[in-house]
Amino acid sequence: VVLLLLAAGTSSQYTYSGYVVPAGMKTAVLAGGCFWCMEEAFERYGPGVIEAVSGFSGGDNENPTYRNHPGHYEVIQVVYNPALTSYAVMLDYYRRNIDPFDDTGQFCDKGYAYKPAIFYQSEIERLVAVRS
Numbered sequence: 001v002v003l004l005l006l007a008a009g010t011s012s013q014y015t016y017s018g019y020v021v022p023a024g025m026k027t028a029v030l031a032g033g034c035f036w037c038m039e040e041a042f043e044r045y046g047p048g049v050i051e052a053v054s055g056f057s058g059g060d061n062e063n064p065t066y067r068n069h070p071g072h073y074e075v076i077q078v079v080y081n082p083a084l085t086s087y088a089v090m091l092d093y094y095r096r097n098i099d100p101f102d103d104t105g106q107f108c109d110k111g112y113a114y115k116p117a118i119f120y121q122s123e124i125e126r127l128v129a130v131r132s
Contacts, residue, residue, distance in 0.1 A: 019053045019077070026082045028090040029057060029119035031073035032098040033106025038076045041097045048085025052076045057119050074113045087125055091118065091132040 021027055032038045035054040042052035056064040059072030078090055098106060098116045105114035120126040 021077075021079055022050065024081075025050055025079050026087065027121070028078040028080065028087055028094075028125075029075055029121065030078060030090075030094050031057070031075045031115065031117040031119070032094060033074070033109045033114045033116070035074040035076050037109075038097065042076060042078050042090075042093070045093055048080045048082075048089070050079040050081060052078050056113075058117070069113060072113060073115060073117050075117075075119065088128050088132060091129060094118070095132065 030038065039052040039054050042049055053076060055075055055077060056069045056072035057075045059070055061068070061070060061072075064072045080090060100116055103115065104110050106116060118129045120129055
């Protein structure tokens with residue numbers, strides 16, 4: 001399995017065009033190939049998911065763009081209501097939408113930016129990700 005677990009704070013913060021997470025909601029930061037495909041999959045998921053926002057994470061440049069994001073993964077920030085779902089459920093759904101054995105990208109999208117990765121934001125999230 002080539003799925004990476006990365007601490008969100010170990011490199012550039014993820015960039016989401018100024019999106020503000022609503023109060024009381026939680027987030028999961030996930031890379032799984034084309035961020036638009038992942039975004040649609042999570043927004044259609046339903047219960048507990050408020051929104052999925054496309055962005056970049058993991059690279060060194062501070063203001064990545066679609067045309068200039070060296071070293072970054074294409075990621076989504078899944079905003080969810082913890083009263084209706086959990087981080088573990090988000091990861092279970094995520095794993096059904098990726099190929100963790102492909103270290104060249106995801107499905108027809110190939111290259112570094114399309115590799116699968118979970119950007120955990122706490123030790124609890126890391127433990128949940130390892131167990132999932």
